[in-house]
Amino acid sequence: MAFLRGLFVISLLLGCARSRFVVEKSSITVIAPRDLVSKHDGSIANFGVPDYGGSMVGSVLYANKGSFGCNPFDGDKPFKSKTHLPTILVLDRGECYFALKVWNGQQAGAAAVLVADNIDEPLITMDSPEDSSNADGYIDKIGIPSALIEQSFGEALKAALKKGDDVVLKLDWSESLPHPDERVEYELWTNSNDECGIRCDEQMDFVKNFKGHAQILEKGGYTQFTPHYITWYCPRAFILSSQCKSQCINNGRYCAPDPEQDFGEGYQGKDVLFENLRQLCVHRVANESNRSWVWWDFVTDFHIRCSMKQKRYSKECAEDVMKSLDLPVDKIKKCMGNPEADEENEILKVEQERQVGRGSRGDVTILPTLVINNVQYRGKLERNAVLKAVCAGFKETTEPRICLSGDLETNECLDQNGGCWQDSKSNITACKDTFRGRVCECPSVNGVQYKGDGYTSCQDIDECKEGLACRCDGCMCKDTWGGYDCKCKGIYVRDQDTCIERNASKFGWFHYFLGSSFCCECRYCWLRFLQIQAQVLYGFRDYGYYVTVHATRQPTQQSSRPPRNRTSTTRK
Ligand SMILES: *[C@@H]1O[C@H](CO)[C@@H](O)[C@H](O)[C@H]1NC(C)=O
Ligand SMILES: *[C@@H]1O[C@H](CO)[C@@H](O)[C@H](O)[C@H]1NC(C)=O
Numbered sequence: 001m002a003f004l005r006g007l008f009v010i011s012l013l014l015g016c017a018r019s020r021f022v023v024e025k026s027s028i029t030v031i032a033p034r035d036l037v038s039k040h041d042g043s044i045a046n047f048g049v050p051d052y053g054g055s056m057v058g059s060v061l062y063a064n065k066g067s068f069g070c071n072p073f074d075g076d077k078p079f080k081s082k083t084h085l086p087t088i089l090v091l092d093r094g095e096c097y098f099a100l101k102v103w104n105g106q107q108a109g110a111a112a113v114l115v116a117d118n119i120d121e122p123l124i125t126m127d128s129p130e131d132s133s134n135a136d137g138y139i140d141k142i143g144i145p146s147a148l149i150e151q152s153f154g155e156a157l158k159a160a161l162k163k164g165d166d167v168v169l170k171l172d173w174s175e176s177l178p179h180p181d182e183r184v185e186y187e188l189w190t191n192s193n194d195e196c197g198i199r200c201d202e203q204m205d206f207v208k209n210f211k212g213h214a215q216i217l218e219k220g221g222y223t224q225f226t227p228h229y230i231t232w233y234c235p236r237a238f239i240l241s242s243q244c245k246s247q248c249i250n251n252g253r254y255c256a257p258d259p260e261q262d263f264g265e266g267y268q269g270k271d272v273l274f275e276n277l278r279q280l281c282v283h284r285v286a287n288e289s290n291r292s293w294v295w296w297d298f299v300t301d302f303h304i305r306c307s308m309k310q311k312r313y314s315k316e317c318a319e320d321v322m323k324s325l326d327l328p329v330d331k332i333k334k335c336m337g338n339p340e341a342d343e344e345n346e347i348l349k350v351e352q353e354r355q356v357g358r359g360s361r362g363d364v365t366i367l368p369t370l371v372i373n374n375v376q377y378r379g380k381l382e383r384n385a386v387l388k389a390v391c392a393g394f395k396e397t398t399e400p401r402i403c404l405s406g407d408l409e410t411n412e413c414l415d416q417n418g419g420c421w422q423d424s425k426s427n428i429t430a431c432k433d434t435f436r437g438r439v440c441e442c443p444s445v446n447g448v449q450y451k452g453d454g455y456t457s458c459q460d461i462d463e464c465k466e467g468l469a470c471r472c473d474g475c476m477c478k479d480t481w482g483g484y485d486c487k488c489k490g491i492y493v494r495d496q497d498t499c500i501e502r503n504a505s506k507f508g509w510f511h512y513f514l515g516s517s518f519c520c521e522c523r524y525c526w527l528r529f530l531q532i533q534a535q536v537l538y539g540f541r542d543y544g545y546y547v548t549v550h551a552t553r554q555p556t557q558q559s560s561r562p563p564r565n566r567t568s569t570t571r572k
């Protein structure tokens with residue numbers, strides 16, 4: 001199995017032996033004590049929330065006891081600031097994961113954590129543990145910024161604190177992202193495979209959550225977003241092997257690993273690659289008609305409707321999603337080219353070339369990777385943290401409003417009904433506008449829950465057929481949108497929820513008064529009206545609550561009198 005897993009080669013290893021990794025930095029300025037005033041770099045961690053575009057002034061504390069920060073600190077938030085300045089906690093590198101230190105610091109009340117290197121070396125990026133089921137609990141919850149600082153700087157800070165000095169620092173992320181102009185270019189390296197565990201879930205959650213922001217920015221022309229997909233290739237010697245045949249297209253040129261890492265079962269790498277290619281083409285084709293943001297809709301809808309778990313990860317399902325989003329299926333097919341041919345695929349070739357870092361950006365080797373203005377984003381992939389980073393990429397004063405205020409909201413349902421099911425005749429739609437975008441959910445109308453997938457179908461329950469209502473002897477049931485009509489036929493009249501034989505001596509006059517259209521399902525709504533009528537016309541008090549109305553399942557009860565006990569129940 002080790003051989004099989006190691007078979008594919010990420011394309012950037014092809015051309016250059018050395019792989020490029022760029023350490024993204026923030027700036028740290030010592031404000032006090034006076035003899036320590038100076039400027040330093042801190043490398044931004046790959047977790048937590050760096051304050052892109054912003055800065056923080058805080059006073060420094062060093063944990064004399066447990067200075068590695070590998071165990072929770074004693075007491076209730078011992079580092080919580082007691083002054084107006086937040087606490088910047090300095091911890092020592094070593095003994096445990098960086099992320100664990102920062103988490104313990106956050107728990108103890110620190111507003112930021114600086115990890116002092118224990119080796120004299122150029123700064124490295126602190127990453128979250130790659131494969132850590134035990135760490136997953138806290139990594140997501142880290143909400144403070146952190147940075148690694150050089151050993152010598154760490155020593156200087158500690159020495160000043162030992163002397164009893166007040167040490168004040170300014171952490172500054174305002175130059176951590178280039179912000180040359182009024183448009184931000186950013187790209188997300190992702191994958192359509194939804195069965196790769198926590199990394200895949202993380203990517204998908206981000207795409208779903210960020211969609212609303214992304215679409216507002218894109219529609220306003222503030223950003224140019226491009227999705228990217230990593231591909232691998234099959235070494236020449238293995239092109240004819242069954243592994244490469246099932247995992248690769250275009251004669252071994254482009255491959256993706258098997259989702260289950262089991263070649264005999266489930267989906268093949270090839271399926272993932274096709275879908276990646278399709279999503280690239282969706283973006284390209286949508287972009288041609290200036291609707292590039294539809295990619296976000298497509299990807300999230302595909303994930304919901306065509307998941308691997310439900311065994312619906314297929315071309316057919318993808319095409320259904322395209323249709324519901326009004327995307328031209330033929331154009332997208334054409335864009336995908338012929339995967340069987342022994343030739344380059346223009347789209348995938350470009351993707352492979354772009355994986356190699358250039359300029360200020362390092363190689364893309366892990367998923368997901370977010371690149372903003374050609375600088376790799378650090379910090380957790382979370383909606384607001386990423387929005388902040390994108391906003392930090394605009395030239396001063398050219399930021400869109402969404403960057404300046406927390407409240408943003410568009411009604412996605414106004415555009416193509418959000419790709420959801422609708423019945424225009426009765427003006428009922430499955431599209432529900434939300435803060436983050438929209439969801440396609442069968443609606444509830446007048447208390448009736450429609451059933452279906454929300455995209456292509458939603459159906460009213462047929463109460464008559466299901467026998468849920470209007471079942472009394474002599475009832476006549478007719479299904480309607482969102483409800484039903486119930487009448488009593490022939491010699492029957494309605495008494496509460498049931499039809500009873502008309503008692504001529506008691507009700508005879510009624511026939512004349514109201515015609516023969518008696519209802520067995522109306523819910524007292526007309527009772528009051530008729531009572532008054534009866535009183536006015538005849539001076540009677542006790543007659544007249546039999547009348548035809550359109551009955552819905554939860555009609556308003558306007559009766560001034562509480563309903564009498566039912567003789568038979570036709571509803572829950
Ligand atoms: C999207 O369209 C714009 C022009 O409208 C173009 O400049 C850009 O390169 C296109 N992006 C992609 C990924 O095709
Ligand atoms: C898309 O936008 C570009 C530039 O803004 C314009 O030149 C082009 O005609 C537009 N294409 C469509 C199909 O509207």
Ligand SMILES: *[C@@H]1O[C@H](CO)[C@@H](O)[C@H](O)[C@H]1NC(C)=O
Pocket residue numbers: 427
């Ligand atoms: C459909 O209903 C919405 C609100 O539910 C309303 O704003 C819209 O005007 C209605 N359209 C028609 C054609 O009745």
Ligand SMILES: *[C@@H]1O[C@H](CO)[C@@H](O)[C@H](O)[C@H]1NC(C)=O
Pocket residue numbers: 503504505506
């Ligand atoms: C009609 O109603 C009266 C009074 O409620 C009752 O005494 C009588 O038996 C009923 N007649 C029939 C045929 O049900």
Ligand SMILES: *[C@@H]1O[C@H](CO)[C@@H](O)[C@H](O)[C@H]1NC(C)=O
Pocket residue numbers: 564565
């Ligand atoms: C209706 O039913 C309730 C409880 O089942 C009972 O207490 C009440 O007396 C009944 N009312 C009439 C008018 O029968």
